Amino acid sequence: MASPGPKSPEQSDRSKKYDRQIRLWGEHGQSRLDLCHVCLVNATTLGTEILKSLVLPGIGAFTIVDGHMTSEKDVEANFFLDSDSVGKSRAEIATKLLMELNSDVRGDFVDESVEQLLNNSPDFFDNFTVVYAVSLPERTLLPLSKKLWSQGIPLIVCRSFDLRLDKPFPALTALVDAINLDSMTLKDHAHIPYVVLLSKALQEYRKRHPGSHPLKKAEKDELKQILKDLKLRDENGDPLEEENFEEAIRAVNAEIQPSIIPSNVTDILNDPCCINLTSKSNPFWITTRALKDFVEGEGGGLLPVRGSLPDMTAETSRYISLLTAYHDQSQRDVESVFRRAQQLLVELNLPPDTITEKDVKHFSKHSHDLHVVRGRSIADEVDPRTANTQEIASQLEDPESLMPLYVIMRGIDRFYTEHNIYPGSFDESLEPDIVELKSIVNKLLAELGISSIGKDDLIHEFCRYGGSELHAVSAFIGGCAAQEGIKFITSQYKPINNTFIYDAMTAQSSIYVL
Amino acid sequence: MPWKRPLSGLYFSGWSVSRFEVMSGSVEMEVQSDDSPMPAAPKSWMRNAMERSGPFCLPDFDHRPGALHSVLGQIQVQFLFRRNDIGRSKAEVAANFINNRIPGVNVTPHFCKIQDKDEDFYRQFHVVVCGLDSVPARRWMNGMLHSLIEYDDDNTPITGTNIPLVDGGTEGLKGNARVILTGTSACIECTLGLYPPQVTYPLCTIANTPRLPEHCIEYVKIIQWPKENPYQCEIDGDDPAHLCWIHEKSVERASHFGITGVDYKLVQGVVKNIIPAVASTNASIAAVCANEVFKLATGVCKPLNDYVVLNQSDGVYTFAFANEKREDCLVCGRKANILNIKEDAKLEELISKLCQDDGARMKNPGLTTNVNGKQMTLYIATVPSIERQTRPNLKKTLTELGLVNGAEIVVADETSPMSMTFKLNFI
Numbered sequence: 045m046a047s048p049g050p051k052s053p054e055q056s057d058r059s060k061k062y063d064r065q066i067r068l069w070g071e072h073g074q075s076r077l078d079l080c081h082v083c084l085v086n087a088t089t090l091g092t093e094i095l096k097s098l099v100l101p102g103i104g105a106f107t108i109v110d111g112h113m114t115s116e117k118d119v120e121a122n123f124f125l126d127s128d129s130v131g132k133s134r135a136e137i138a139t140k141l142l143m144e145l146n147s148d149v150r151g152d153f154v155d156e157s158v159e160q161l162l163n164n165s166p167d168f169f170d171n172f173t174v175v176y177a178v179s180l181p182e183r184t185l186l187p188l189s190k191k192l193w194s195q196g197i198p199l200i201v202c203r204s205f206d207l208r209l210d211k212p213f214p215a216l217t218a219l220v221d222a223i224n225l226d227s228m229t230l231k232d233h234a235h236i237p238y239v240v241l242l243s244k245a246l247q248e249y250r251k252r253h254p255g256s257h258p259l260k261k262a263e264k265d266e267l268k269q270i271l272k273d274l275k276l277r278d279e280n281g282d283p284l285e286e287e288n289f290e291e292a293i294r295a296v297n298a299e300i301q302p303s304i305i306p307s308n309v310t311d312i313l314n315d316p317c318c319i320n321l322t323s324k325s326n327p328f329w330i331t332t333r334a335l336k337d338f339v340e341g342e343g344g345g346l347l348p349v350r351g352s353l354p355d356m357t358a359e360t361s362r363y364i365s366l367l368t369a370y371h372d373q374s375q376r377d378v379e380s381v382f383r384r385a386q387q388l389l390v391e392l393n394l395p396p397d398t399i400t401e402k403d404v405k406h407f408s409k410h411s412h413d414l415h416v417v418r419g420r421s422i423a424d425e426v427d428p429r430t431a432n433t434q435e436i437a438s439q440l441e442d443p444e445s446l447m448p449l450y451v452i453m454r455g456i457d458r459f460y461t462e463h464n465i466y467p468g469s470f471d472e473s474l475e476p477d478i479v480e481l482k483s484i485v486n487k488l489l490a491e492l493g494i495s496s497i498g499k500d501d502l503i504h505e506f507c508r509y510g511g512s513e514l515h516a517v518s519a520f521i522g523g524c525a526a527q528e529g530i531k532f533i534t535s536q537y538k539p540i541n542n543t544f545i546y547d548a549m550t551a552q553s554s555i556y557v558l
Numbered sequence: 559m560p561w562k563r564p565l566s567g568l569y570f571s572g573w574s575v576s577r578f579e580v581m582s583g584s585v586e587m588e589v590q591s592d593d594s595p596m597p598a599a600p601k602s603w604m605r606n607a608m609e610r611s612g613p614f615c616l617p618d619f620d621h622r623p624g625a626l627h628s629v630l631g632q633i634q635v636q637f638l639f640r641r642n643d644i645g646r647s648k649a650e651v652a653a654n655f656i657n658n659r660i661p662g663v664n665v666t667p668h669f670c671k672i673q674d675k676d677e678d679f680y681r682q683f684h685v686v687v688c689g690l691d692s693v694p695a696r697r698w699m700n701g702m703l704h705s706l707i708e709y710d711d712d713n714t715p716i717t718g719t720n721i722p723l724v725d726g727g728t729e730g731l732k733g734n735a736r737v738i739l740t741g742t743s744a745c746i747e748c749t750l751g752l753y754p755p756q757v758t759y760p761l762c763t764i765a766n767t768p769r770l771p772e773h774c775i776e777y778v779k780i781i782q783w784p785k786e787n788p789y790q791c792e793i794d795g796d797d798p799a800h801l802c803w804i805h806e807k808s809v810e811r812a813s814h815f816g817i818t819g820v821d822y823k824l825v826q827g828v829v830k831n832i833i834p835a836v837a838s839t840n841a842s843i844a845a846v847c848a849n850e851v852f853k854l855a856t857g858v859c860k861p862l863n864d865y866v867v868l869n870q871s872d873g874v875y876t877f878a879f880a881n882e883k884r885e886d887c888l889v890c891g892r893k894a895n896i897l898n899i900k901e902d903a904k905l906e907e908l909i910s911k912l913c914q915d916d917g918a919r920m921k922n923p924g925l926t927t928n929v930n931g932k933q934m935t936l937y938i939a940t941v942p943s944i945e946r947q948t949r950p951n952l953k954k955t956l957t958e959l960g961l962v963n964g965a966e967i968v969v970a971d972e973t974s975p976m977s978m979t980f981k982l983n984f985i
């Protein structure tokens with residue numbers, strides 16, 4: 045196999061600038077970032093901290109929607125507003141200062157409120173890749189969330205390794221059969237890739253137990269024993285030290301899993317969006333359908349083979365031919381999926397470049413790790429009829445849980461809606477505010493059919509802060525929120541589903557499906 | 559609270575610190591707030607929390623006026639930099655930017671290595687925040703701060719001499735932050751296991767059975783370069799000519815073995831040991847550090863106890879836990895350091911013991927001792943002339959060198975600002 049000649053080694057300015065992050069999400073992810081357009085509603089401290097972590101890695105463009113004028117209080121806590129900006133449009137100043145961070149990013153602002161926008165130009169939000177809404181009261185958040193909810197679901201892809209051993213494809217079987225363990229010197233013997241050893245051991249296991257696959261601990265132990273018996277022995281009959289055999293034995297637990305399709309992927313393949321394609325289906329679901337047809341056809345019930353192998357103690361040529369076997373099979377599988385996707389596009393009357401071979405390659409490579417995260421709309425979350433009451437109630441019984449923070453924050457939202465001020469804002473009303481917040485929280489819980497939480501000290505603590513936004517806490521949440529957006533944009537890594545609570549006092553956090 | 563120091567009026571520092579991306583670099587910066595009265599209407603958003611006591615406050619925190627100084631060792635304040643700042647000292651640029659953006663804050667830049675400053679320099683601060691990119695540098699700062707602690711008759715640190723250390727670091731979508739109340743909580747040295755040794759490939763793989771593109775690059779880097787010495791100097795990872803040479807040779811070696819995947823980017827990554835980094839994770843970890851400084855400075859809430867990890871790859875995961883202080887810790891333990899060793903061991907065995915993973919994990923220790931009242935250099939690797947003179951000692955046994963059971967050896971190493979004394983215990 046020939047290696048490609050050295051490409052022009054000097055990287056472009058852009059690759060150099062983003063080098064450390066491209067090592068994480070690849071050129072593929074970076075080009076998606078380049079193309080995306082992020083919308084931020086309200087340039088509060090948290091809002092600008094989120095955008096900071098998106099502008100630095102180089103999103104294509106952002107738009108800030110904010111009808112507020114900059115106040116003294118804004119300037120104190122926000123790094124992207126300066127003292128000269130008091131009284132000016134918060135959207136405009138924040139846009140200007142954020143754009144200073146990265147000359148590659150385009151920035152724009154609309155100094156209108158979301159309510160106005162939703163009324164006057166309802167299509168305004170349709171073209172964004174991700175929309176962030178910060179500090180929006182429930183009454184505005186609900187219509188915005190409904191509008192965005194109707195737009196579709198992001199897909200997230202992660203990476204991991206697994207090896208297909210129980211159902212070897214032909215080239216692998218040939219390779220394994222060509223290796224005769226008995227006729228080797230120790231040097232060769234100790235350099236057989238462990239995948240081959242595992243395959244050999246599995247063949248032996250199958251001979252003893254036709255039609256079965258070692259799943260239980262006792263069965264796996266038998267497989268390990270077979271491996272041990274395959275080791276070379278010294279003149280006293282004691283097994284010699286061979287690192288590759290140790291690797292194989294260690295790998296028994298992790299890699300002798302039956303090559304079935306993981307349930308997360310099966311669910312996706314059986315999803316109505318995958319089965320019932322229309323000309324409005326997005327490329328993800330069309331590719332998924334091509335994958336489904338592959339699995340049910342040439343794939344013989346299996347997903348495409350991944351073209352990569354972990355490193356293992358092995359002699360170079362054997363490792364390379366093994367890698368080549370995996371790689372070539374993966375290439376053939378990708379071609380099948382791609383052909384099928386192209387057929388589907390013709391049937392749906394869509395242009396052939398809707399899905400490229402490169403897309404399919406990327407997709408097939410990660411087909412074992414597909415996840416669809418649907419979340420729930422905010423409307424469902426807050427409506428007592430659809431709220432996840434069970435989760436809230438059971439979490440509240442756990443003294444370690446962060447659920448009380450969630451409930452109190454919902455209470456504070458309601459306090460703000462009723463009084464137009466955060467509890468604890470004024471020293472004079474501190475005590476009455478604590479009492480009022482407590483009663484709001486209890487009422488909220490009663491609506492959900494849950495009895496009081498009795499966390500008075502937490503309610504006290506919230507009032508003590510008087511709705512003030514501690515910058516460092518905003519910066520933390522901003523960093524996390526920005527990364528969640530990048531996950532959607534690059535379709536890599538798994539996002540939160542769906543509520544993340546962080547307690548900065550103890551640095552503990554939890555995720556709840558609400 | 560034995561570590562407590564009278565602090566207040568530190569809103570600015572806690573605030574500005576939060577704006578730092580904790581990343582690598584080779585600068586050092588001092589961030590300090592102004593001693594003069596605060597401007598008229600600042601930080602009302604934080605005042606509520608600070609002026610009212612609450613259920614999670616530190617008990618009897620002393621609110622005397624004072625100033626907060628903190629050191630941010632080796633930080634790269636990424637988002638404070640603009641294109642036309644390239645080539646200027648990072649410390650200076652960052653300091654200027656903050657001073658201009660936030661009225662009333664006074665940031666003093668120091669463009670130097672952390673090791674260039676002495677005890678008196680570090681003694682003036684109330685909190686030290688590290689965003690260092692290497693474990694040895696962390697260990698050095700940890701050793702420095704612990705050496706400043708004075709203990710009373712009960713062996714308790716004297717309030718005011720123990721400066722808390724806040725430390726953070728990231729790699730890709732993972733990060734961690736910790737608070738070390740020096741003298742009280744587990745220190746960096748107690749928990750060296752948290753910092754895994756760097757990934758290395760066995761030499762025999764690199765030389766004989768390469769399988770990965772990395773193996774080929776490593777071969778050129780550690781075997782071919784010293785042999786052919788194309789530029790008559792050591793590898794400079796920032797010199798494109800050097801990288802090109804390594805790239806070309808690695809591709810040759812890879813194609814000889816039928817290995818694919820050697821490209822310029824990978825060569826760069828392996829040669830410079832580049833760790834992936836993203837702005838968002840850095841922002842979150844920097845924020846945790848800043849928040850901890852804020853807590854330490856104001857007493858508004860108990861500090862983190864004492865370590866938190868963050869992982870943003872599957873949802874967002876944080877986990878906080880307390881590390882255990884090691885009684886026999888070389889830095890914060892209050893016991894004499896005993897070195898158990900065989901009487902007939904050679905000096906080189908003693909040195910390799912000091913460098914072992916389960917021991918002191920030293921890098922390049924220099925050893926001196928006192929034999930019959932006379933100062934004697936056993937071995938020092940860092941000064942070439944002394945290294946030549948003392949090299950023969952490596953092969954001598956401890957007895958041949960005149961060392962007896964209970965003899966004290968003074969060891970200096972780059973991982974600590976102070977030399978350490980070990981007492982030999984023959985076994």
Ligand SMILES: [Zn+2]
Nearest residue numbers: 745748887890
């Ligand atoms: Zn220690």
